[in-house]
Amino acid sequence: MSDRPLPPPPDGHPRWPVVVVGAGAAGMMTAIHAARTGVPVLALESARKPGAKIKVSGGGRCNVLPSAVDEGDFHTEGSTKAVRKVLRSWPLEDVTGFFADDLGIPLKVEDTGKVFPVSDRSGDVVSALLRAVDRAGATLATAATVADVVRGVDGFTITMADGGTVDADRVVLTTGGLSLPKTGSDGAGYRWARALGHTVLPRYPALVPLLTDAGSWDRLAGLAVPARLTARAPKVVWEGEGDLLVTHRGFSGPVVLDASHRVAAPWGSGTTLTAAWTPDGGTTDWDAHLQQGGPRPVAAVLRDTLPRRLADHLCGLADVDPSTTLGALRREDRKRLVTLLEACPLPVTGTEGYRTAEVTGGGVPLAEMSTTTLESRVVPGLHLAGEIIDVTGRLGGYNFLWAWVTGRLAGVAAAETMTDAGSATG
Ligand SMILES: Cc1cc2nc3c(=O)[nH]c(=O)nc-3n(C[C@H](O)[C@H](O)[C@H](O)COP(=O)(O)OP(=O)(O)OC[C@H]3O[C@@H](n4cnc5c(N)ncnc54)[C@H](O)[C@@H]3O)c2cc1C
Structure with a gap:
């Protein structure tokens, strides 16, 4: 009317x-x-x-x-x-x-x-x-x-x-x-x-926040951290950098919104997203860094670069006790941590939709x-x-x-x- x-x-x-x-x-x-x-x-x-x-x-x-x-x-x-x-x-x-x-x-x-x-x-x-x-x-x-x-x-x-x-x-x-x-x-x-x-x-x-049902990420809600995202299907189909925001429902922030069409489009099913955490500009060679040995706990070393909650979360995902010293860090634990630092799978289950x-x-x-x-x-x-x-x-x-x-x-x-x-x- x-x-x-x-x-x-x-x-x-x-x-x-x-x-x-x-x-x-x-x-x-x-x-x-x-x-x-x-x-x-x-x-x-x-x-x-x-x-x-x-x-x-x-x-x-x-x-x-x-x-x-x-x-x-x-x-x-x-x-x-x-x-x-x-x-x-x-x-x-x-x-x-x-x-x-x-x-x-x-x-x-x-x-x-x-x-x-x-x-x-x-x-x-x-x-x-x-x-x-x-x-x-x-x-x-x-x-x-x-x-x-x-x-x-x-x-x-x-x-x-x-x-x-x-x-x-x-x-x-x-x-x-x-x-x-x-x-x-x-x-x-x-x-x-x-x-x-x-x-x-x-x-x-498109340009939409993504959802997750992996409850463990909820503890990070409110955290904003620079990241480089890679979408694979299964080859690399998209890469981008920017701030990633963890929400109570999943992931948002500029880099996630930009990546979202890769998973939201009908042709996007099966596409996976991984994050490299880049507060250091992506300059740290994590594998070499974690091989230094010495008495410092792994979590403390990660916290030098990453926000505390993220460092602890990654230790949890890698099933590594945060108090483990670099000297005592086993090779397979280090490898799992490095993967989560450089290509952490984001467990995306969908998008927030048109709303x-x-x-x-x-x-x-x-x-x-x-x-x-x-x-x-x-x-x-x-x-x-x-x-x-x-x-x-x-x-x-x-x-x-x-x-x-x-x-x-x-x-x-x-x-x-x-x-x-x-x-x-x-
Ligand atoms: C929350 C939000 C923030 C955004 N921020 C930005 C930003 O900062 N920068 C940027 O580049 N883009 C931004 N966008 C995207 C941008 O708003 C859209 O790309 C742009 O508005 C599209 O313009 P459009 O004219 O095609 O559609 P719209 O702006 O949606 O206009 C369509 C118009 O058609 C009217 N209409 C629809 N159906 C009928 C009908 N049956 N009869 C009569 N009228 C009808 C609607 O009322 C509406 O006024 C944002 C979008 C959202 C949702």
């Missing part, structure tokens, strides 16, 4: 030339760029207040962009070359310039390489986008839930949840994924895309749309942008970058086609 009756198409237009379905990150960017061409644009958003996901992002600070990018920062079932082509349509420095100069949001790069608003307020990003949508002349209807999108002979008919309809020449689907459903993402866009003839690759929670996932893996294959317009190759006149596409970025502003770049690309292309066609005026 919409708060107000939906506006009819502007005079001289039997249908809205461009309708954007979903005004999140990608949808707002689509609406801004489509409307700036002068073509009438209607954006339909189910939430009363658009931008809920932007609001909660980056811990309320919104990691709006990364400071460097290449296609290797993204995962897709399709071609990474196609991802590169899309990313090149709006180079990172131009996107950064758009936020700083056009939207008026001063940005800062943090040591991690992540880019945030100087104000550290995600609300500023939402407000600036909404102002830009308005300035561009797009019409944004909030509390306007779309129930269906159907292709007819003369364009599209969009059925609203309250039974009303909106006719459109072109539709841009920016309904997002399934992650954090309380922000308005229920996967409706996937259903329409499939009904319209698209493939929808299996979806899965806490930052993004959705899988979705509509990029190969089913043009990389220069994001227009569907299956349904002429339909464009797609944002998380609904089978491309997910790693942690660090990459998913917003994908939303901004694809939103702009789809918006400009949808509108320019209408300009070229002189629109479907009367």
Whole structure:
């Protein structure tokens, strides 16, 4: 239901030339760029207040962009070359310039390489986008839930949840994924895309904390420690470094979130994760270090480098008495400890699911749309942008970058086609 009756198409237009379905990150960017061409644009958003996901992002600070990018920062079932082509349509420095100069949001790069608003307020990003949508002349209807999108002979008919309809020449689907459903993402866009003839690759929670049922890790809950993770299936399929956080339910922290798609994806079953603990930067040769001999207890030696709770936990996992001196440490005990220090198996049983996932893996294959317009190759006149596409970025502003770049690309292309066609005026 919409708060107000939906506006009819502007005079001289039997249908809205461009309708954007979903005004999140990608949808707002689509609406801004489509409307700036002068073509009438209607954006339909189910939430009363658009931008809920932007609001909660980056811990309320919104990691709006990364400071460097290449296609290797993204995962897709399709071609990474196609991802590169899309990313090149709006180079990172131009996107950064758009936020700083056009939207008026001063940005800062943090040591991690992540880019945030100087104000550290995600609300500023939402407000600036909404102002830009308005300035561009797009019409944004909030509390306007779309129930269906159907292709007819003369364009599209969009059925609203309250039974009303909106006719459109072109539709841009920016309904997002399934992650954090309380922000308005229920996967409706996937259903329409499939009904319209698209493939929808299996979806899965990504950038998501992992679960364990191995109770012994619970004692470490709250511990954050630098680690290098390796995913094997059975060969090495992924490696990454960063902070690992032990939770009451399993494992989280940046490096775990980045690794999560490797175990959460349907093709990830059987993938194992191991951790090398790296508070020392990964420089210690543990085998040599533990062979020094002498009177110091093993646990004390481990604690020189590792947090106390982790050192004790690893002794427990290795079945080594922590008070054993290095001099008395048996070879097989040392070997077990070294394995746990350099390739400790993380007993992962699943993920926390969409409730806490930052993004959705899988979705509509990029190969089913043009990389220069994001227009569907299956349904002429339909464009797609944002998380609904089978491309997910790693942690660090990459998913917003994908939303901004694809939103702009789809918006400009949808509108320019209408300009070229002189629109479907009367
Ligand atoms: C907790 C959290 C933190 C995150 N932090 C970051 C971060 O700091 N940096 C980063 O790069 N990424 C981050 N992300 C990921 C980022 O938010 C998403 O990648 C991005 O929002 C995707 O943009 P989108 O426009 O495709 O989808 P969304 O932003 O989800 O927008 C989809 C919109 O469509 C609307 N909609 C859905 N169905 C309908 C319908 N039937 N009718 C009308 N409207 C509909 C929804 O209400 C929503 O407004 C985070 C995600 C989460 C969950």
